[in-house]
Amino acid sequence: PRKPKVEEKAPKKRAPKPKEERPVIPGNFIVKTVDGYFVKKDTFSVYKHEAYVFHDFNLANDLRNKLGGKVVKL
Numbered sequence: 001p002r003k004p005k006v007e008e009k010a011p012k013k014r015a016p017k018p019k020e021e022r023p024v025i026p027g028n029f030i031v032k033t034v035d036g037y038f039v040k041k042d043t044f045s046v047y048k049h050e051a052y053v054f055h056d057f058n059l060a061n062d063l064r065n066k067l068g069g070k071v072v073k074l
Contacts, residue, residue, distance in 0.1 A: 033069035
């Protein structure tokens, strides 16, 4: 086997970055997915009035990232 010209070094370990506080974006938001409006864990509804209302956009957006779909402002 041939030797590499430059010695390979192990990648440097990086210190974990402290989590940045996300600003609270107030309002009333619901999550709409392909299955319907999110009501609770593994439960969806066709009706908009049964949907779970989030009072912070970031929480609704985290769930949207997990389930897919979109965030709708009421």
